Amino acid sequence: MLKFKLYYDKDAEEVWLREMSLKGWAFKKFFLGFYTFESCEPGEYNYQIDLLDNWSGNKSDYVSFMEDLGVEVIEQWWRWVYLRKKAIDGPFEMYTDAESKIDLYSKIINFFKIVLVIEAICFFMELTATILTGNFMYGIFTVLVGAISLAILNVVWKCKWKIEQLKNEEIRMY
Structure with a gap:
């Protein structure tokens, strides 16, 4: 499924991605406001969006670190990084304090x-x-x-x- 939305608020975008997951649609890809979704179990994933300090250099360390935490890097759009984690693995919050x-x-x-x-x-x-x-x-x-x-x-x-x-x-x- 392909949906078009423009978000400037990362928190609202995370809520929307979570709602889509609850409806059985897993976020797969992003490009210029176009979100691609694939079918999943309702509520299968929790999402977070991170902002990298810069967009140059090797990001493999970041990806490896996330994978070690059981987090999947779905997409990177410039400095924005879309992350997901299986809901069954518990709450997913990148920034807790x-x-x-x-x-x-x-x-x-x-x-x-x-x-x-x-x-x-x-x-x-x-x-x-x-x-x-x-x-x-x-x-x-x-x-x-x-x-x-x-x-x-x-x-x-x-x-x-x-x-x-x-x-x-x-x-x-x-």
């Missing part, structure tokens, strides 16, 4: 900040072209790039909010 979750969300924020700056530059270039030429097509692209920029900004805000929640939980624990 507040500090490691804060580190992950900080990496995601830094990644998306770079993308946001690029999108903002593109937005202002498109806006300038629209104003100078009055071309309708430039206006459409301006709106599209603006919407993408807002979606990315939303990811940054959500991650900042999650970091604040985790920090507050840490403070309450002490």
Whole structure:
């Protein structure tokens, strides 16, 4: 089965992949918003998504480490890595303590900040072209790039909010 979805929120994407598994569809492949699924036992897999520190170099150590933990690396899309583990093997959570979750969300924020700056530059270039030429097509692209920029900004805000929640939980624990 092939499904198209655009996710900017890794947590929501993990929930959706888990729901698909509960319906008997195992995630197999990803490319530009297209998810490929294959039939499986309902609820057979749990999924996690990780963000690598960088996308260059040898990733075989990462894959070997995951395999030693009983985790299968399904797909890598740029720095994003899709992982799954058999549900029968127990819960699957890559980041279990507040500090490691804060580190992950900080990496995601830094990644998306770079993308946001690029999108903002593109937005202002498109806006300038629209104003100078009055071309309708430039206006459409301006709106599209603006919407993408807002979606990315939303990811940054959500991650900042999650970091604040985790920090507050840490403070309450002490």
